[in-house]
Amino acid sequence: MTPAQELPLRTRAKGAGLVRPGYGRLVALTLVMLVSSAGLFRVFIGEGWVGPVVVSVLGSAACTWAVARRWPQPIWSALAGVVAVALAVSWTVFPATTAWGVPTSATLRALRSAFDGVGPGIASSAPPVHVTPGFALLAAGGAGIMTVAAFVLASERLASVLALFPSLAVFIAAIPAARGGGRLLVVSSYCLAACAYLYTDSALSRPATWFGGVRRSSQARRRSSAAVTTLAGVIVAASVTALLPGVDGSGILGWGGAHGGSGQRIVPNPLVSLQTRLLDESNTPVFQVHASVGSYWQLTTLDRFDGSTWSSEGSYSGFSSQLPGVARVPSGVQVEKATFTIQNLDSVWLPDQFNPVSVQGAKGVSYDPGNDSLLVAGSTSNGMTYTVTSYRYLSDLSAADLAAAPPPQAPSVDTALPTSVPQSVKLLAQRITANATSQYAKALAIQDYLTSPIFRYTLQPPADGSGTAALTTFLFDTRAGYCQQFAGAFAVLAREVGVPTRLGVGFATGSPITGGYQVLDADAHTWPEVYFGPKYGWVPFEPTPGFSVPGANGYDPVASASAQPTTQSPSTVAPANPSATVPAGHEKVGAVQGPPAGSAAGGQSSTSGSKSSSGAWWLAFAALGGLVIAWVVFAGAARFARRRTRRLRASRAGPRSVALTAWQEAEEELAWIGVSRDESETVSELLAKLGEPAAVAVSASGPDGASGNAVGADRSAAGTAGSGRGGVLSPVELARLSVLAGVAEQAAFAQEFDAASARVALSLSADAARQLARHRSRRQKLLRWLLILPAMSRPSEGTLGRWRGQAPWKRQTGTR
Amino acid sequence: MDRQPATAVVLEPFSELFRSIVANVATVVRGKDSAVGLAVICLVCEGHLLIEDVPGVGKTTLAKALARSFGLECRRIQFTPDLLPSDVTGVSLYNRDTMSFTFRPGPIFANVVIADEINRASPKTQSALLEAMQERQVSTDDTTRPLPEPFMVVATQNPVEHEGTYPLPESQIDRFMMRISLGYPDKGSEMAMLDSDGGGSGDPDTLPVVADRATVHAMISAVKAVYAAGSLREYIVELAGATRHHPAIALGMSPRSTLALQRAAQGLAASTGRSYVTPDDVKTVFSSVVAHRIVLQPSLVASGTEVREILHDIERSVRVPSGRTPAN
Structure with a gap:
């Protein structure tokens, strides 16, 4: 050990804006990062993310710290940390692509392809998600980079408190997941870890500067400030958790225009909640249906595909019982009634059968004929009981009818595809439907293709979501997925050959109980529907293996093959004229009809599912940004207020x-x-740091050294004293500061002190503030904006360095 | 506590006088202004000085020049193993003419006594100095004779010559207010010494007298009047306490040394014309006043730990006092 290392204070005291973190703080900070990353368990399904994240956090922490110890400039430690993150990700996420532990070009390719999948993956899915390489990359890389940021900030002399911000970012990113419990656990453990960090961060123990009353009970003070910080953290975290939207949308609903108003209403993407329901494999009872025949219970339909997800827009109007935009049931046509009792359905849409005509018993519900969906006013429909009357026509459709149906004039939205869908999909669709002439034949061909054995049903698909990336992976690469992939692929393939399609979202029939069906969360399902013109309307198809549309035996070979007795309606009474049974409501409703007479809740609201898919993430970032802005404003106000009260009190005293x-x-x-200045230093020792040539060397080594140096050199030409040769301050500035320090010492230690000297001190201090403001680097300016009190984040050099040296007496006792 | 008007009058010329004395001495001891300054402070603080250094760097010259500048009487005692206590204090001889014992004062009866190579004398002789240094009086044959005012012992010892030396007892070493070392001159000073044809290495006895005896007394009383604030006294006591509780130190500062520390800081403050002591004053003299009194733990002595390093550590562990602002 060289003497300089034995006495780290001397070297550090020379004014670099950097501290090397002590061991306690390092451990605490690593803990904070790990705990905040642990919140990701609510984002992911399974444990595949744990290894990459932990390795990434620990590796980057160790590397950043080790390098910062040797080379205190933040740029080197940051670089080392980033390299460590890259290595950790390569080893844990793409181990097969590395050669002897070294990333190869294959690693880069894998990285790029995984990264490409991340964007659409985020847009089209909501937590919890399966751990795909893309998500593992995102989690491990993000946590690692944030760790690096935290460690670099922790070594910043003025910013040790800021080191908590990166972990806060990870923490907030992990919060939106609404997967059951664990929220409280996550919040409280994060706060505890943050508290531990603040406790070890000696900055909090010494808030005062020279001459300011230094509190003696630093231990007690530290405890109380840690307690206050924890409390504030818990409050902030709890409120943030409450405000952030979950996948169920409970957080986001009710914002904006409520039902009855006329505002825009944004609701979560039903595909996303479907995904969550399915992937969760939860057996929560959702609702019971009392009906004689089974059906798919439809929540809503989605007809817009933007390349990342499916969405819809609709105009909803209130009604009393007869649904708006739907023709009244002609007498003689057979209807079916189903009574729904909602148990625990996290959805703004109400389930119904196909082709509803009227709804009884539903208060505050509005209807959109375009999407065939019933919308509740509130955020939940739990406890509602209502009866839906619908035409029964599906079982009466025959293959011959559909085959003979002319190609319909569908709105372009039903055949539109984004440009992001690659040409290969079109080629595939044309190949599949090469021999098909009618629209019906094309639909069947696509359905046959997707239900062929080369496709495999799994709830844990390698490429989740319904976006273009997931779609192409599903079609050409993995060929494994669940209903979302199958239905999405069907809809896109059909649109490629000009067949208008949309996605139906809802539930499969469920399990039979006495007089009806019990539907569970796990019964969530999606299926494609094909438009066959006003005569036949939207007809559901079923490309997902193992599923079949109840009652579709007439036209769907899959349904007839499965021949499930529960889904097969025993009734064979055919309506006199099938075409008459198709309600006019199946036509696209362009203009919204006014509310029917007798409807109290006559407002309209429109929904848009697409915005919500990324809304949760967007909101998380917005919340973080808002937090930072609030902090900055608070910091400025607090600094101003503190200075003002201090001056007032001083002038009184x-x-x-x-x-x-x-x-x-x-x-x-x-x-x-x-x-x-450290507590044990005198004012002249502080000023010596400014005048020493050593201070120049240190400041020149920083990123902003050039400017500071130039100013110093410029001033020293006109200066008087020789000590300021290129120093941080010019000799004139230094001389003013020395005079100020002298007056202050006189005030502190002399027997007599007069008001005139005090006035001199005040004006000198104002001068100093102006002068020093010029010497602040960009980094220091930024930090100044971000911090409440400089003292709050100032580490005590004494406590940091005193016992870290290797001098023999220190080894003997360790503590004093 | 009122400030004495006299102090205000004296302090202004004090610093000027101080500077001129240092400049005067510096003509014979070149390039050692800070050591010379400490020696002068030691004199005006009524302290004794221990100079520990290798032979031939000008220890004796410094002491002589100091005495000469103030126009004080200077005597030199070369300490040897066979030196007797009476050789220091003086002896009573039978005078046949008067038929009585007459006291023949020893070399200690002077204003500045140079005790050269003090650690060569036997402990018995060294102890003869003890009373003189602390009580400023000599007792022989039931008679107590006061020493002249001012009185200062400038002792020198050679650290490298361990053969045939007796280490100074702790009680005696504690009586020295400061220990300084001169060290080798830098290149320029040494060249000037050779160059100046007797001017640089000149005889201290031919130096001009800058101040008189009365001035010394005035300076001594001025130093005593320098104000040490309560927080500053607390700082000194805390420093002393830190030396006593430091794990590396077997024997810390004595109350006598606490007093000496304050006195030396007062002297330093006065030398800059200030009427109050600042923490910087205390820190500046801390090492010189305290280092020789500290006894390290035996195990650390063997490992070669520097006392100064530990003192630096102590300085860093004690909070510098502050005036109280009402806020925070």
């Missing part, structure tokens, strides 16, 4: 206090340019 306060302010300004 007399000239000595005024002079001391003036110096204290100057000292705080000095801290902002990276020169601070």
Whole structure:
């Protein structure tokens, strides 16, 4: 050990804006990062993310710290940390692509393809998700980079408190998941870890600067500030958790225009909640249906595909019982009634059968004939009981009818595809339907293709979601997925050959109970529907293996093959004229009809599912940004208020206090340019740091050294004293500061002190503040904006370095 | 506590006088202004000085020049193993003419006594100095004779010559206010010494007298009047306490040394014309006043730990006092 290392204070005291973190803080900070990353368990299904994240966090922490120990410039430690993250990700996420532990070009390719999948993956899915390479990359890389940021910030002399922000970002990113419990656990464990960090961060123990009353009970003070911080953290975290939207949309609903108003209403993408329901494999009872025949219970339909997800827009109007936009049931046509009792359905849509005509018993519900969906006013429909009357026509459709149906004039939205769908999909669709002439034949061909054995049903698909990336992976690569992939592929393939399609979202029939069906969360399902013109309307198909549309035996070979007795309606009474049974409501409703007479809730609201898919993430970032802005505003206000009250009190207390306060302010300004005084140092020792040539060397080594140096050199030409040769401050500035320090010392130690000297001190302090502001680097300016009190984040050099040296007496006792 | 008007009058010329004395001495001891300054402070603080250094760097010259500048009487005692206590204090001889014992004062009866190579004398002789240094009086033959005012012992010892030396007892070493070392001159000073044809290495006895005896007394009282604030006294006591509780130190500062520390800081403050002591004053003299009194733990002595390093550590562990601002 060289003497310099034995006495780390001397080297560090020379004014670099950097501290090497002590061991306790390092461990605490690593813990904070790990705990905040642990919140990801609510985002992912399975444990595949744990390894990459932990390795990434630990590896980057160790590398950043080790490098910062040797080379204190943040750029090197940051670089080392990033390299460590890259290595950790390569080893844990793409181990097969590395050669002897070294990433190869294959790693890069894998990285790029995984990264490409991330964007659409996020847009089209909501937590919890399966751990795909893309998500593992995102989680491990994000946590690692944030760790690097935290460690670099922790070594920043003025910013040790800011080191908590990166972990906060990870923490908030992990919060939107609404997967059952664990919220409280996550929040409280994060707060505990953050508290531990603040406790070890000696900055909190010494808030005062020179001459300022230093509190003796630093231990007690530290405890109380840690407690206050924890409390504030819990409150903030709890409110953030409550406000952030979950996948169930409970958080986001009710914002904006409520039902009855006329505002835009944004609701979560039903595909996303479908995904969650399916992937969760939860057996929560959702609703019971009392009906004689089974059906798919439809929540809504989606007809817009933007390349990342399916969505819809609709105009909803209130009604009393007869649904708006739907023709009344002609007498003689057979209807079916189904009574729904909602148990625990996290959805704004109500389930119904195909082709509803009227609904009884539903208060505050509005209907959109375009999407065939019933919308509740509130965020939940739990406890509602209502009866839906519908035409029964599906079982009466025959293959011959559909085959003979002319190609319909569908709105372009039903055949539109985004440009992001590759040409290969079109070629595939044309190949599949090469021999098909009618629209019906084309639909069947696509259905046959997707239900052929080369496709495999799995709830844990390699490429989740319904976006273009997931779609192409599903069609050409993995050929494994669940209903979302199958239905999405069907709809896109059909649109490629001009067949208008949309996605139906809802539930499969469920399990039979006495007089009806019990539907569980796990029965969530999606299926494609094909438009066959106003005569036949939207007809559901079923490309997902193992599923069949109840009652579709007439036209769907899959349904007839499965021949499930529960789904097969025993009734064979055919309506006199099938065409008459198709309600006019199946036509697209362009203009919204006014509310029917008798409808109290006559407002309209429109929904848009697409915006919500990324809304949760967007909101998380917005919340983080808002938090930062609030902090900055608060910081500025707090600094202003603190200075003001201090001056007022000082002027009441007399000239000595005024002079001391003036110096204290100057000292705080000095801290902002990276020169601070330890408790055991005198003012002249502080000023010596400014005048020493060594201070120049240190400041020149920083990123902003050039400017500071130039100013110093410029001033020294006109200066008087020789000590300021290229120093941080010019000799004139230094001389003013020395005079101020002298006056302050006089106020502190002399027998007599007069008001005139105090006034001199005040004006000198104001000068110093102006001068020092010029010497602040960009980094220091930024930090100044971000921090409440310079003292709050100033680490004590003494406590940091005193016992870290290797001098023999220190080894003997360790503590004093 | 009122400030004495006299102090205000004296302090202004004090610093000027101080500077001129240092400049005067510096003509014979070149390039050692800070050591010379400490020696002068020691004199005006009524302290004794221990100079520990290799032979031939000008220890004796410094002491002589100091005495000469103030126009004080200077005597030199070369300590040897066979030196007797009476050789220091003086003896009573039978005077046949008067038929009585007459006291023949020893070399200690002077204002500045140079005790050269003090650690060569036997402990018995060294102890003869003890009373003189602390009580400023000599007792022989039931008679107590006061020493002249001012009185200062400038002792020198050679650290490298361990053969035939007796280490100074702790009680005696504690009576020295400061220990300084001169060290080798830098290149320029040494060249000037050779160059100046007797001017640089000149005889201290031919130096001009800058101040008189009365001035010394005025300076001594001025130093005593320098104000040490309560927080500053607390700082000194805390420093002392830190030396006593430091794990590396077997024997810390004595109350006598606490007093000496404050006195030396007062002297330093006065030398800059200040009427109050600052923490910087205390820190500046801390090492010189305290280092020789500290006894390290035996195990650390063997490992070669520097006392100064530990003192630096102590300085860093004690909070510098502050005036109280009402806020925070």
